[in-house]
Structures are given as structure tokens and as C-alpha cells.
Amino acid sequence: MNSAIITVGATVLAVAASTCAGYIYSRNSSRFLNGSVLFLIVVRLIPPIVITLPLFPIVNFLGINDTHGVLMVLYATFFVSLGTVLMRTFIDQIPRELDEAAQIDGAGRLTILRRVIVPLASPGILAVAVFVVVFAWNEFLFAFIFTGTNAKTAPLVISEMIGSIDGVDWGILFAASTVQLAPVLLFVVFMNRFLVAGLTAGATKG
Numbered sequence: 001m002n003s004a005i006i007t008v009g010a011t012v013l014a015v016a017a018s019t020c021a022g023y024i025y026s027r028n029s030s031r032f033l034n035g036s037v038l039f040l041i042v043v044r045l046i047p048p049i050v051i052t053l054p055l056f057p058i059v060n061f062l063g064i065n066d067t068h069g070v071l072m073v074l075y076a077t078f079f080v081s082l083g084t085v086l087m088r089t090f091i092d093q094i095p096r097e098l099d100e101a102a103q104i105d106g107a108g109r110l111t112i113l114r115r116v117i118v119p120l121a122s123p124g125i126l127a128v129a130v131f132v133v134v135f136a137w138n139e140f141l142f143a144f145i146f147t148g149t150n151a152k153t154a155p156l157v158i159s160e161m162i163g164s165i166d167g168v169d170w171g172i173l174f175a176a177s178t179v180q181l182a183p184v185l186l187f188v189v190f191m192n193r194f195l196v197a198g199l200t201a202g203a204t205k206g
Contacts (some may be wrong), residue, residue, distance in 0.1 A: 003154040003180075006071045006134040013076035014083055014132045015125055021080070022087025022124075023113050027099065037088075040081040041093040048078065048141055059146055066148045074146070075136040088122030091117060130191045137184040153178040 025033055055074075064070045094117060102112045118125065143153040158180060159172045 001069065002151050004138055004183075005068050006151070006153060007133055008074065009068065009072035009180060010075035010079075010136045011129050011132045013072060015128050016078045017076065018083025018087045018128050019118065019121070020113070020114065022089075022091050022121075023117055023191045025084065025088040026091035026094075027096070037085065040084055052141060052145055056145060066150050068151050070146050071136075071142060071151060071153070074142050075139060079128070079132050079135060082131065085123065086112060086128055087124050090121045094120050095183040123194055126191060132187060134184055155160040 025037065059065050066202075083133055098116050101114050102116050107115070137153060139153075140155045140159065143151075143156045144159075147156065148151065154176075158173065158176050161169070161176060
């Protein structure tokens, strides 16, 4: 249940932030924005352990350790950079004339984003969601460091089974692993075509 709550929350946050940021990057051009794209890519390449240790005392100071919220924010933040670049690629393929037509009808930026961009960029949104779901459902490092009891996720519980002092009950371990793997496996199989679309976004763009 903890894994499900955290995964859904992180996915919603990451998709919302990536879609809004991708729209800004796609429809605006400046030296700062163009340079920050490279920064987003570089940030995504940083190993999680590098930012995890400095964050630990901050999380403790804020009193949000061992909560669902801290993992939701961390997982979403970790994928916003990749999601933004991916969403910008999808939104770039949507003609700007649609934005201009909506503006003539009196629509503002938020209305255009909600009623024009989001429906047309839904394959990209689903692709970002797949990436975040797979990562959040299986992530171990952040859960190990920032949770104890209340927000403990499935991968952490399974690791405790392996490290049991009384020995490993392989039957229970395999059953737990299957239960943990099945939902995300079914989700990825169902969303496979959107995942492929995300990976190949812009590959055939002239």
C-alpha cells in the first residue's frame, strides 16, 4: 500500500511539473532556456547517492522523514528533468497555430495548456508516467535512507526478508517478489506502445 500511494503521488507530481515545464520550453526561446536544457540533462546524470546524503539532515530538520510525502517529492524531482525534455519534444510537434487560434478565442496560457496541449500530448504524458511508475515502484536507495516504519516500501521489506537472521524462507520471499513485480509488469506491458513512443519521440522529425 505504501508503494502504491507513493508511486501514484510521485507520478502525478512528475507528470504535472514536466508537462508545464515542457510547454514553457517548447513555446518560448531564450538564451537562458536553451542553456538550462543542458543543465537538466546534466542533473539527470548525477548518481542519486550524491544528493541523498546532503538531503538527510535537511529532511530530519524539517521533520518529514519516514513520510509518504518525502518520497513522492524525491521521486518526482528525480524524473522532472527527463520528463521535461521528453514533453518538450512532444509539444514541439504540436502546431503553434493551434495556440494562436485559441488565443484569438480569448484563451489564456493555462486554458491552452489544459484544453489544447494536454489532449494532443497525451502519448508523451503517458510515456513519462511509465518511466516514473517503474522507477518509483522499484526504487530502493531513497526508501532505505528516508523511511523507517510508516512509509516503508515493498523493495525495502523484501530486502529485510533476505537479510533475516533466522534464515531466508524462500517460498515467502518468492511470493513477495511476485506480488511486488506483477502490478508494475502488467502496467508496463499494457502501456508498452506509449513507452516506445516516448523513447523514439522526435526520431523521425524533419
